[in-house]
Each structure stands twice: as C-alpha cells, then as structure tokens.
Amino acid sequence: MTLVQIDNLSLKYSKRMVLSNVSFEVSSGEIVTIVGPNGSGKTSLLRAIIGALKPSRGRVLLKSDIRFGYVPQKLHIDETLPITVSRFLRLPRNVNGSAIDAALLQAGLPDLAKVQMSHLSGGQFQRVLLARALIDKPDILLLDEATQGLDQRGSASFYKQIEKVRQETGCAVLMISHELHVVMSASDRVICLNGHVCCEGTPAVVASAPEYRALFGADTGGALALYQHHHDHSHDDDHERQYQSETKH
C-alpha cells in the first residue's frame, strides 16, 4: 500500500528554490534512504511530508490517518522547560506506563524514565527520540540523520532496531543518512537528491552513479564500480565537487 506519494513537488525557502519536481513514493514495509550533499533539500523534503513546509508546486499525498514517527535532526529543549524522559515519551499522545517501560527497555535505557531530558548524553537523547517515534505505532518512520552523535556500535544497533521494528510492525522507513555503508546494506531503495532526484533505485544501482562514487570512492574501493548504471541526465562538475568537499569533513 502506498503511504506517501510525492507528485512533482517543488519547494521554495525564502525565495530560493530548494526542491524542484521531486516525485517518488513510499509503500508500507519499505526502507527508503535519501542521500545527498548538504543543502540538497533532504530535510526540507521530510518537513514537506509532515506538513511543516507548504509546497510551492506539486503535492504530497498521504494515506488517510497516517501516523508519522518523526525523529528530527536536532531537538533543542529549552533549559527552562523541565521534562522527564517518561513525560517526553507521552507526547503528543498519551500511552500507558507499560508501553513506556517496554519502549525504554527496547531502546536499552531501562533506568532513565525519571531522568531529565536535558541530563541525557547525546546518544541517549537520540535513542529516546527514536523510542518516542516508535511508541505510537507509526505507519512510517521519518528519520533525519538519526544516528548523529552515536558511535559506530550505537549506530549499528540503531539500524538493527529499525530493521527489527520493520519486521515486527511492517512500518515503512524513510530516512536521511550519510552513512552509506549502512544505507547499502539496510535500504530497499535509495534516492539521491540534490534539489532534484538525481537517481533512484536499489542501493546497487545508485551506488554506481558517478557522483555517488565520488563521495564514497575511497572507502568502497572498486567493488561498487561493478554495477552498471545509466543516468537519465548529465551532471556538471560542481555537482561532483560538492560531494568531494563533503567527504573531507
């Protein structure tokens, strides 16, 4: 079943064109990853799906009564706002105590229910955000660089948990990620975005795209070059340079 269908979506952000003519869809049970350089409109795309940004053209069609599990890229909780982990997990919909205990156990944070959100470490905070997104049994998880601040082990177990959730609940996952080795192994489909959809397909197909190789050439060796892939349009040089400058960080 199609959960999210994006039709020729164009977005302007303070007069700058952020996205133009983006179309794709996500069906239930799929794991789709969006990759792309900084400023390529990845976050804007997710925000358009949840309705935080209005399209200037095109549209976003959603399954009726769709439930999102959204993990934002950054969440700053103001110092003046006291809130415990268990209270945070009950927003915006109330859930019972046993659901909270179960969610915290699954997130590997069984003892933190009464701790203030502001006292959590970066990794703990991130896992609480995911637990909150999952607690309401979403149709689709939207993850915006959700493994930021996690070490490799933390990030690996994070993706393992997502895979497990997908198997158990059949929810779809649409995520933005920079960790392409994970993307390769964990996604059903990859969308390469740079203001428009550069290429889309199975990880193998996208991985063979020239700009994609420019980004990951060093650590993927020659293996990905085996895949054949034809672009439907050509790219200018600065596109590639953007990728390269990003890998240097």
Add this chain to the structure above:
Amino acid sequence: MLDDFLVRANLAGIGVAFAAAPLGCFVVWRRMAYFGDATAHAAILGVALSLAFSLSIFIGTVIVALLMAFTVSLLSDRGYAMDTLLGVLAHSTLAFGLVAVSFLSGIRIDLMAYLFGDILAVSRSDLGVIWIGAGLVVALVAWRWTALLTSTLNEDLAHAGGIDPKREKIVLTCALAITVAVSIKVVGVLLIAAMLIIPAAAARVFSKTPERMVLVAGAIGTLSVLVGLRVAYIIDTPAGPSIVCVAALAFLLSSVTKGLSTKE
C-alpha cells in the same frame, strides 16, 4: 464575605495568579517575556479607547491586546528582529495610549490605577470578570495542553503528530490577551509581565515536569498575592507592587535553593 474589600482584593489576586501560572510557564518556555510585556503595554491604549467609546474596559483591552499580539506575529514572520519590533511596538502603543487618554477631557480618570493597578478597589462585578476571564484561560490551556506543549518543544514534532503549531500560537495569544485584560485592575499594565514570569521562573527549580511547574507557579503566585496584600495592609505600601515584590523574593529564594543544590 465579599463585602470586605480585602477579601475581594485577595480573591481578585488569586484569580490572576491562576490564569498567569500556566500562561507564564509558556511565556518562559517559549522565551516570550517581551511579548507579554508588549501586549500588556498596549492595553493602556485599550483603556483609552474603551473610555472614548464607552465600552467596557475588559472588552477594549482584550481587543487592543489581541490586535497587538497579531501585529507582532505578522511582522515577525516578515523577518523583523523580534526584540526591536517589540521594543518599538510596546512603547509606542503605551505612548499613544497615554496621549489618547489625555484627549478624554470630559472624563476624569485615574491613570495611576491603570498603570499600577488598584486591587483594593475591585468591585463585585470586577471580581466576576476576573474569575470568568481566569477560568476561560485555564480551561483554554487545559483543553489544548498537549498540543501547546508539543508545539513548544518542537514545531516539527507537532506537525508530525498532526498538530498545527500556528493554531496553538493563536490559542496562546488569545489567552495572553484575556490575562492582560483581567490583570489590569490587579497589578496594572506595567506589572502584568511580572505576574506572568516571576512565579513561573521561581517554580522551575522545584519542578521535574511541565505540569508540576504550572502547579508550583500557581502556588507561588497565590502565596505572593496573600502575603503581598497582607504586607501592604500592615506597612501601608501600594498593593500591586507589594505583590510583585513578594513574588520577586520567592524567585530569589528559589535561586538560592538552586545554588545550594548544585553545590552538593
């Protein structure tokens, strides 16, 4: 019982403290302190207009406070810096209000009463307006509580949860306008922001959840009213400012408590 002016004053103050507690917490969490101040200052223009058009003061101030709040929201969306904008609007509406009042030559009004409140002169009908207004604010905030809280935490989380943060902002703005209108008689336009912010800020130290912070703020506000009025009665000081002074002392106490607890 309501025949006693001190009883009426206490009840009026407590009504304001109840409305100010949940709203004050949102003002603190959302860093809207200046916004509350600006809305309150604009209310003096509302007083002038009410007198000029023989409207009830409550209606006039609610309308002007709402206009002010929506103007600020509108202009801030267009990219004006918030603090500059509020600095301009707060004081110019206050100035225009004061000038407008001076035109009302036919009516003798006690300007001081509107600037600093006149809680000891609260009538039975004033008390009715204050408690209806306060009840409305508390009911409004209670009804929208989860949506307001989620929008305050993060607007994108609100969107993803099917909540429109813009609508919740309008709810808060309306609640603020009502609170300002009912508080004028009690603390006056210049001290309304103090009643909003100080009890909430003092409550922060003693709270682990947002709900608890609202309750503690309500308790501190109520206590400030009771003690402040008592002090004003005993040593003959102006009532409204005395209430705010007590609240400020409570804040000082909470800061000291915080300092001690972090040292341990």
